[in-house]
Amino acid sequence: MVSTDTLIITGIPLIYLGFALWIGIRSRGEADQSTTEGFVAGDRRIGTIVLFFIMAAANNSAFAFLGGPGFAFDQGAIAYYIIPYSAFGLAMWYVLGPKVSRLGRKMGYVTQAEFVSDRFDSRWISVIMAIASVAAFIPYIVVQIKGVAFILNEASNGLIPFWLSGMLPFLIIGFYVITSGMMGVGWSNVLQGIMMLALAWFLGLYLPSELHGGIQPMFETIAATNPSHLVVGLPEMSIARYSSFIVVSALGSIMWPHLFMRAYTAEDESTIKKTAVLYPLFQFIIVPILLIGFAGVTVVEPGILDSPDRILPYLVTNLDINPVVIGLFFAGALAATMSTADAIVHASVSVSIRDFYKPLFNPEGEDLDETFWMKILVFPTLAVAYYFAIFSSINIVPLQAAAYGSIIQFLPLILGTLYWPRATKEGALAGIFSGTLVTAIFTFVVPTPLSIHAGLWGLLVTTVLFIVVSLVTDVEDPEFVREMIRTTRPDLSSSKGEQQPSGTVADGGKVTNENHE
Template sequence: MHNVNWVALVVFVLLFALITWLGFAAANWRKGNLDQLHEWGLGGRRFGTLVTWFLIGGDLYTAYTFVAVPALAFGAGAVAFFAVPYTIFVYPILFLVFPRIWHVCHKHGYITAADFVRGRFGNRWLALAVAITGIVATMPYIALQLVGIQVVIGALGISGTGVTGDLPLIIAFIILAAFTYSSGLRAPASIAIVKDILIYVTAFTAIIVIPIQLGGFAKIFAAVPAAKQLLAVPGPHTTGSYGAYVTLALGSAFALMLYPHSMTGVLSASSGHAVRRNAAILPAYSFMLGLLALFGFFAIAAGVAKDPQFAEGFKEFGNNFAVPALFLNAFPSWFVGLAFAAIGIGALVPAAIMSIATANLYTRNIHREFINTNPTDLQEAQMAKWVSLIVKAGALFFILFVPTKFAIYLQLLGGIWIIQTLPAVMLGAYTRWFNDWALLIGWAVGIATGTAMAAAAHLTPTYPLAIGGFTFPGYTAFYTVILNLLIAIVLTPVFNAISTRRAPFDETKAADYFA
């Protein structure tokens, strides 16, 4: 691609060495018995407001976010800014729903969303559906974190074919696997603090320095094509890009907190109050995300796509190379190393949490439920540790041997799939009115319909829903979860009428949902 940037590489490696040490040292931070699953997989539920803020922020705002959102702005323009209202919509949901879930899970020792569904509805198959959905939806998400690392490694000038080209990624995987195995959730929690400081330093420096270099915001926006600065005005009989923008924001917001890694971050908090306080202060990340999205416009104004020295980078990584090219163009090598380390570490934190979360799901809701129904604490924790390694190895295999576009397609499908757990998890936090079998059928129809709609739309996130001569392009996940919910509402009284069960199963009580 180009010569190795040795100064940037040294800074990058030194910062990676720091977080590697932190990852292993975290085993002794707020020390607990890591042979118990709640200690290894939830940090003992002892993280206060500040640590939870870094952990959830590091969990939700991933390396792929930092690369992909500016890349979308660079390539497609204003539609990329849907990520800002999307993350704003998330926090009222977090404030209202998840303290209730935290309280009931703390009361009954639930570690996963599927644990809660099992206890609330008493249906092992509904809990299995929630667990499998979480695992399948998260796997490509982990792979995409490794894409973020791939991009910055390539931008540092390290390239090649075969084992030589893949070696840095393999080393990063080994580091991630080792400290996750030894320290559990404490590792990404401690590393998230360093990662977020680096990201904030990088973002605020860039938002000041680059516009000065480019002659100010007026010149930047003058250089951006007008078609990219605003959403296209809808034609007759369609909501056009407006409908897609709104449903992408709403659907993504409802889906985000249902991902296993989001739930793990919430359940690791020390109290429901810590969750509420985070809902109030996490919007700081939304502000930062808006700044990051502007980097796509900065890259257009800087003309990095036309610069011959970046031609190979764009050829290999597409628009995902826009941010690395922008930083290589604007900053000295030492700061490039810091910025790239922020992105690389920003991949390790969520990848670690995701692998822990999927391991928790498998261990609690598949292995314990269907294979070894009475494991010891040590057996349960050891199983989760091994599964976390297998999950990361699967993600690495995917990136090394499967074209990246398939990981992107699967991640888009993941959003469609995970939102189908909303009625059982989010609404289950408020009511036991729904029949468990009605919820399971609604889930199955939502999964099948969403997958079919995504395939019909050539694996793009939006589907042109046609009703009565009007077309409503919108996020497939948003449409299908409405269908899922309607089916559950219609079938609940039907199944309740024919059920021989005298009263709905529920091992929780109303008081369990409050402090």
């Protein structure tokens, strides 16, 4: 017979899922979900508060409630690398975001790859970036599905089977992404972000106090019994490797398409800047998350857990805590997972149609209802990720590590698009192809030199080849390039965007209403 406590602990996350579905469906607002601009960019009318939670919540996934505490519990002070890279993750967006927003309003861009490929007049750049993006997204979604499957299965004490625990939240995500597009993702992230912050701080303060009598006594106990746990630079992660992870993660954060594309959604440029300035505040969520992991270091016997990621559920369920609090913890963990998953699913289907299918098979955009096909792709995308999460034995962790390395290869091309009129198509293709290949080789084939993140070696190759090949080749349309760079300057458009109809370009641009909605 199922106990009352189990029903309470299971019921709270299920109630949260129902509320998340209601918020997601009800939040479509005035954005026209039948157009690409409405579905992908929320008709470019998202304000500061919603954009803040979109960027913050989408960047804190299952890792926030499971991986973060597990990392601190297992590896110790090494886990602190998360704080600097998270805090500085949007620093570049303060400068680049308004420029991208201006281009989006004038030329009708809604994805990351289309403004880069338009600048270099190459559909193959769009295709390569789309493949790299989706290849990076799938492992990310797989990790989220595994996370929610574990959360609901653990919360219900096995009452909800693992396969259904992974499916149920993603069915809900699929429904509100289809019905409400970017607006559904945005308002759901507000709900999820608030829950994550509240519960992280509650548990981060409560567990050290309950187990050790406070935060200071906790660290004093660790220092006395296991001092190496508080040191960075041990053989398992040298200072060079530790630093390279911070650099790659900080530079690569805004290169993720599901975050980068949000520059197109802001109602004005000041919204982007305010979001970038406020963003580090949300990263204070990392502090209590790491405290949770440290709380278990001296109280959990080695070998008890089959995975470090189980430390927080283990602590919560093995202490004499009110079942309502336990249920809220599991609901918060669901919020952390879903806030990333919905943004990635939404971006994945947008990129698949806009940046892969359209330039490769339908460059003129004839008789193509982009939004319809984006919506059609939502559940097939989820089905592929669900298969790898539940049924496949493939180790997804190396794939996710490679994903970060491949995404950062976009950085030189984006900087070249916005600042360097001498950059050429040949340089861009040579750079991104070679850099991605080097990253893959150092991730899967041979050990990375000096233990430095493989993505950093790839970035070096991408940058060098991009510059060198560009200098020995010619720009195909110098006037369009100069006009595109001029468009990014603030003196050409007000902070409100001075909107032209989406899909139009002044002074000889390449994008027309024939191929952009």
